[in-house]
Amino acid sequence: MNTPANTLVLQQPATDAALTQWQFPVEGMTCASCVARVEKSLSGVAGVTEASVNFATEQASVKAGSNVSMETLAAAVEKAGYAVGRQSVRLKIDGMTCASCVGRVEKALKQVPGVLSAEVNLATEMAEVQTVGGDALAQRLIDAVEKAGYHASPAAEPGSAARAAVSRGPAWWPIALAAVLSAPLTLPMFGLLCTSCCCAAQKPAWRIFILKRRRW
Numbered sequence: 001m002n003t004p005a006n007t008l009v010l011q012q013p014a015t016d017a018a019l020t021q022w023q024f025p026v027e028g029m030t031c032a033s034c035v036a037r038v039e040k041s042l043s044g045v046a047g048v049t050e051a052s053v054n055f056a057t058e059q060a061s062v063k064a065g066s067n068v069s070m071e072t073l074a075a076a077v078e079k080a081g082y083a084v085g086r087q088s089v090r091l092k093i094d095g096m097t098c099a100s101c102v103g104r105v106e107k108a109l110k111q112v113p114g115v116l117s118a119e120v121n122l123a124t125e126m127a128e129v130q131t132v133g134g135d136a137l138a139q140r141l142i143d144a145v146e147k148a149g150y151h152a153s154p155a156a157e158p159g160s161a162a163r164a165a166v167s168r169g170p171a172w173w174p175i176a177l178a179a180v181l182s183a184p185l186t187l188p189m190f191g192l193l194c195t196s197c198c199c200a201a202q203k204p205a206w207r208i209f210i211l212k213r214r215r216w
Contacts (some may be wrong), residue, residue, distance in 0.1 A: 019049065020113060022062045022070065024132040025085030026077055029055060034082065041080035045072060058085075070132060071116050086116060089138055090155035091127040093120060093145060101150070108148035112140050126155060 026038055035053045038060065042051035047065035054061075062073055074084040093105055102120045109118035109129055114137050116130040127145075131137050138154060145152035 018066060019063050020066055020068070022060075022064065022073060022113070024060055024062075024070070024073070024114070025058055026053060026060045026082055027058065027085050028082040029053075029058060031055075037080045038077055038082055041076045042073060045076050048073075070114055074116055074132070084116075084132055086130050086132060089129045089131055089141060091129065091138075091141060091145065091152045092155045093125050093127050093150055093152050095150040096120075096122055096125060098122075104148050105145055105150055108144040109141055112137065112144050115141070127152070 029035060029038065032055065035055045038053045039051050042048055042053075042060065042062055045064070045068060047068040048062055049065070050061075050063040052061050053059070060073075060077070064073070077084050096102060096105065099122065102122050105120045105127065106118050109115055109120075109127060114131050116132065118127060118129045120127045127141075129141060131141075142152045142154075
């Protein structure tokens with residue numbers, strides 16, 4: 001079965017503020033026994049008060065204390081022999097100046113429910129975040145970075161900048177590029193054509209010379 005594209009991580013209502021409710025995809029289950037094993041493993045995590053797994057939707061629903069992280073729940077699922085569906089979110093981070101900034105951004109990202117891991121590169125100003133919420137968590141991640149004192153925005157896909165530059169070029173650019181690429185094929189053809197023309201133009205002159213010699 002396919003994992004839903006966007007898996008939401010829901011906060012427990014205020015009536016039970018001490019608990020957080022998680023919903024995330026579980027991959028690799030094939031029968032009811034798999035469901036039971038995943039539920040048992042999740043229920044065994046300290047701080048988890050309730051755990052249920054839906055085999056049809058391949059979704060796990062867990063209610064746990066605020067001290068339980070998504071990373072801990074994912075480890076419990078993997079310990080049972082299954083996997084948590086993961087998605088990667090890339091963010092462009094502006095405003096960082098040192099390693100301490102990197103640490104603050106990573107800490108802010110890891111505190112967002114649904115984040116499994118977060119790595120920030122100061123040189124490229126990029127953050128790579130592994131989540132169970134995918135694009136559904138993107139805005140929460142951006143808000144967390146903003147709250148930490150930096151600016152974040154969705155990162156462009158690799159190669160998209162180059163494609164955009166080409167698309168913004170003048171209208172004649174594709175034609176010029178095609179002409180340059182086809183030059184090695186077309187130039188020999190022009191050479192043969194010119195040679196034929198020269199031979200055709202020289203034939204009357206030879207004939208005139210031969211006729212003159214006969215007259216002599």
